[in-house]
Amino acid sequence: MAPAFSNGSGRPADVLIVEDDPIIAIDFEDRLIGFGVTSVRTVGSVTQALEAIAERAPDFALLDVELIRETSFAIAERLVALKIPFVFVTGHGAETIIPSQFAARPRLQKPCSSDALEAALQARGT
Numbered sequence: 001m002a003p004a005f006s007n008g009s010g011r012p013a014d015v016l017i018v019e020d021d022p023i024i025a026i027d028f029e030d031r032l033i034g035f036g037v038t039s040v041r042t043v044g045s046v047t048q049a050l051e052a053i054a055e056r057a058p059d060f061a062l063l064d065v066e067l068i069r070e071t072s073f074a075i076a077e078r079l080v081a082l083k084i085p086f087v088f089v090t091g092h093g094a095e096t097i098i099p100s101q102f103a104a105r106p107r108l109q110k111p112c113s114s115d116a117l118e119a120a121l122q123a124r125g126t
Contacts, residue, residue, distance in 0.1 A: 011121050012059030012085075014039040018049045018072055019064045019089070024110065028062060028117070035118055044068075049075045053082070060121065061086035062108070065096050076102055087120045 015037050019025040025042045032040050041058070043049045045067060052058075053075070061079055063072040065088050072088070079086045080101075090096045091110035098105070108120055 011036055013037065014041070014056070014058045014060075015121075016049065016052055016058035016061040017042040018044070018046075018061065018067070018075055020044045020067045021064075024064075031114055031117055032121070034114075035121060037121070046070050046072065046074050050078060053078055053084075057082055057084060060084070062089050062120075063087070065090040065098070066092065073099055073102065076105070 015032050017025055017028050017032075017040060019028065019042065022044075025044070029040045029042055041052055043052050049061075049063075049072070061075070061084060063075055063079075063086055065072055076086065076088070087106040087108055088096075088098065088102070089108045089110055089112070096107075098107075106120060106123065108116055
């Protein structure tokens, strides 16, 4: 069952950001809060993300594809298993290789506009 959005705005109430660049993470966090997201958690690694999901499943996630020395695909697999919507975020454009099981998932190109980020939230990455 997909998570319910408890804030009534059509936007997720709890968003997990997986981003290894603190400046980009802070920018995403600020914009999400500005959109009315009530809880934003930020982690910088696969291990931290899987722990955060186990602790409390988010309503939605933003996954930086390429983290320091790892990719976020293990996180994506866990989110798919839990039916939690997410989008991939990448600064590498079309040359970023996404495994075939995730090829249809939405992507945001870094830097992304606030409009693109808000549209991704409203579409809920499905």
